[in-house]
Amino acid sequence: MAGHEPAPLFGARQALDDATIRARTDSYFNRTHEIVSRFGDCSVTYAFFLRRPVISAPRLMCAWLENVAREHGEAIDIELAYPEGAWVGAGEALVYVTGSFAFLSPLETLALQKLGPACVAAHHAYQMAVALPGVKFLAMEARHCAGFEMQEQMAYAASVGGATARTDGAVGFIGCANDATAHFFGAKSGLGTMPHALIGYAGSTVRAAEMxxxxxxxxxxxxxxxxxxxxxxxxxxxxxxxxxxAAAGRIALRLDTHGGRFLEGLDPQESYAVLDRNTPGTIRRYRSEKELRHLVGTGVSAAAIWRMREQLDQAGFDRVRILASSGFDVEKCVSMADAHAPIDAIGTGSFIPATWTETYATADIVAYNGEPRVKIGREFLLRQKTERATHE
Structure with missing residues (x-):
């Protein structure tokens, strides 16, 4: 498969035995397997796609299908319609998979689970990184995931979206929070220093830093x-x-102020004043209440980041960096960019899709024994496949 590089993927090693696959797939696919096995198998080609624009992130799904096929002695052909990291329009096929109908039918459910969420999360990660091209991003998705398989998908997605953003001149995602998924970022270990619990244990912020x-x-x-x-x-x-x-640039202060209060020294009036001093005009361009909160509200707002920068510079600590966290999704990153917020790095897991229905991937068979055929309404998949064959 062109463009696919095998990696030590946890999800690609899962559910290789028949009993597990049968238990986890939709029953009508199991019944299809039985019917096709009885009346005669055929070669089919599946087209996998999503109904919204995404960044192509198919590696986990493809590696899993290849491993299952190898374990069962089956031959399959996987063709990427777009290389990993490419932008894909709504409804466009990302991957074509050809093989035995009896073999592939029970795998559809599990394959779809490994494709859609990763592609949407990669798109979010890309949008966040290009909104703030000079900022380093740290993927902190683990605590928000429903188990390690989801965590692996999300970390992989952040690495793909970040890599695509780098081709557009952004720094992108440079690492993640733990060792298990660090390899996606070319690292051996996760990044991070201290949680709030360590400060509570130490009794003071300075003592925790000393420890x-x-x-x-x-x-x-x-x-x-x-x-x-x-x-x-x-x-x-x-x-x-x-x-x-501090003088060597080896200190960063992480702002994670709770959304129920303002950063020290700020209130609504002073938040407006801070922005007016540093980025005149920004506050006049906001378009929604949510954007306004990102700019001058409680928590880690643009005003909070600007105030921290002002205070550090006035005290002679201009080389001390600011790392921000707390709800940095695409919209918040765009607001920070509009306010020219002086952020050096962002730790976030908010590239995880908030609207899960957006992550639903779909697969349709577009050819039976090489003969193009697809259900009414999905002819666009058939045309894509035909056009690609003609161009090749």
Whole structure:
């Protein structure tokens, strides 16, 4: 299969035995297998597609199908209609799979599960990265996933969307939060420093930073500063405690302010003032209440990030970086871009599709024993396949 590179994928090793496949697939596919086996098998070609624009992210599905086929001694042909990372329009086939009807029919349900969510999440990750091309993104999807198989899909998707964004000049997603999926980003281990719980354990933000630095002296210090509601005070205290690290650009302050309050020193009036000082005109361009919250509301707003930058620079810590987290989805990233928010890095899992119905992939057979045939209403899949064959 052109463009496909096997990888050590967890999901690709799952459900290879007949009993597991039968138990997890839709019953009408199992019955189709029995009927076709009784009346005579044939070769079929499936076209896999989604009903919305996506970034092509088929590797998990393709690797799984190849592994199942190998375990069963079956020959299948997988043809990518678009290379991994390419933009695909709504309704356009992403992958064509050809093989035994009796063999492939029971695999459709499980294959679809491995395609749609990854493609939509990759599209979101791409949109976030190109909205803020100078920002490093860290995939923090694990805690939001329903088990490791979903986590693997989402981490893979972020790596694909981020890689596509890099071709457009963005930094994109540089890593993820744990070791198991780090290989998607060309790394051996996950990224991250401290959770809020460590600050609670230490009793102070500065002490938590000291503990971290004593344990990992060669690592950059990325400190959470919102635990006690003193983002500015505690952030500056850390910089003063480690002036050499601050001067060397080895400190980053992570803003994760709760959505129920403003960052230290802000209120609605001062939030407007901060934006007016740093990015005049931004506040006049907002189009929705949600965008307004992203700009001057509670939590990690554009105003909060600008205030933190102002305070660091005024104190002489212009090389200290700002890492933001808390609900950074596509829309919030676009709002941050509009406000020219001085963010160095973002940790987010919000590329995970919020509307799950958007992730539903579909497959239709477009040829039986090489003869083009598809149900009424899906002729566009047949035309795509015919046109590709003609051009090749």
């Amino acid at each position: 971290f630095h004593e344990t990992y002296p060669d690592s950059d210090l990325v400190a959470l500063v919102d635990y006690f509601g003193r983002e500015v005070t505690d952030g500056l205290a850390i910089c003063r405690r480690f002036p050499e690290l």
